[in-house]
Every structure is written in structure tokens, then in C-alpha cells.
Amino acid sequence: MNTLSQPNGPQLTIRGSRFAMPAFGATILIILGCYVFLAASNPFMSFGTVLMTFFTPLIALISMNLTTRAVFYDDRCKVARIEIFYENIVFIKRGRFLLTIHYNRPNEARAKPRRASLSFWEMRRHEQDKCLEILRQSLTEKAVLNSTF
Structure with a gap:
């Protein structure tokens, strides 16, 4: 029997942008409109000639939709490729468009805490609520008192 603890899966994975799919649909309609106009x-x-004009925006929209922005685990979160343990978070500042996590790295003598930012503007509403709920439950009491949710 293995006594090592198995890593749990993520509580929440925030991926994509809420603007990517509507912009992708609008881009497809623009491509079709341009093709009808130019074919006349x-x-x-x-169609390939018209499609190549819009190739870069289509790739950008597809990558925006597939990009992982943040992953929240039981003991840590990963924001924009920065792994932050909940006990190292000093405070969280929530703005209208941005959630900024101020944290210290262990064994680092630095007066000013580091920052990691997560765009609230691009997140869906239920993801915003779940993210704040996980942070409230997982942070230390001192960090919760210093934070503005």
C-alpha cells in the first residue's frame, strides 16, 4: 500500500476569454462578407486568398480561447505561470478589471512583496465568484484582513 499522498486535481481552472468566441464569430462573418463582396x-x-488576409486574427482568437490564465489547487494557485502558495500571500487587491495578488517568496529578503495579476475583465462571472471564494477560504486570517475583495 502506498502511503504517499496523491496530488489532488485543481479546484478551478480559468481558461480562455469571454470575448474570444463572440469576436471569433464576428470575424467569421466579416470573412464571409468580404468573400461575397470580392467574389462579385x-x-x-x-476563398483561400480572402482567408489568408484574416489568418493572423483567427489564430490569435483561437489561442486566446485556449490559454490557461489561472489554476487553483488546495494549497497553491498558479497565475500566469507563477506558482504561489496560499500561506505566502500577503494581501489581495481587487479592482474593477484586475485582481492583484501580493505575495512573498519563502527565504527571500525583500521589503516589497511581489505581484501577480489576473484579469477579472476577461473572466466569466461564475469564475470570478468561485475564484474569490477559493481565495477567501484558503488565505490566512491576516491576509484576509489586509485584502480588499
Whole structure:
């Protein structure tokens, strides 16, 4: 029997942007509109020629939709590739568009805490609520008192 503790899965994974899919749909409609307009003026115009004009925005929108912004575990969170343990968080500042986590690294003599930012503007409402709930439950009492949720 293995006595080592198994790592638990994430409590919450925040991925994508709430603006990516509507912008992707609008871009597809613009591509089709441009193709109809250009095909009427030049019958030898191919759809691939029109599509290549919009290739970079399409790739950017697809990558925005698949990007993982934050992952919250039982003992730590990972924000923008920065892993932060909950006991190292000094305080959290919530703005209208941005959630800023101020934290200290262990064994580091630095007067000013480091910062990690998470865009609240791009998160869905239920993800915002779940994120704040996890942080309230997991932070130390001192960090909760210093924080503005």
C-alpha cells in the first residue's frame, strides 16, 4: 500500500476569454462578407486568398480561447505561470478589471512583496465568484484582513 499522498486535481481552472468566441464569430462573418463582396467583383478570387488576409486574427482568437490564465489547487494557485502558495500571500487587491495578488517568496529578503495579476475583465462571472471564494477560504486570517475583495 502506498502511503504517499496523491496530488489532488485543481479546484478551478480559468481558461480562455469571454470575448474570444463572440469576436471569433464576428470575424467569421466579416470573412464571409468580404468573400461575397470580392467574389462579385473578381470571379477568379478564391476563398483561400480572402482567408489568408484574416489568418493572423483567427489564430490569435483561437489561442486566446485556449490559454490557461489561472489554476487553483488546495494549497497553491498558479497565475500566469507563477506558482504561489496560499500561506505566502500577503494581501489581495481587487479592482474593477484586475485582481492583484501580493505575495512573498519563502527565504527571500525583500521589503516589497511581489505581484501577480489576473484579469477579472476577461473572466466569466461564475469564475470570478468561485475564484474569490477559493481565495477567501484558503488565505490566512491576516491576509484576509489586509485584502480588499
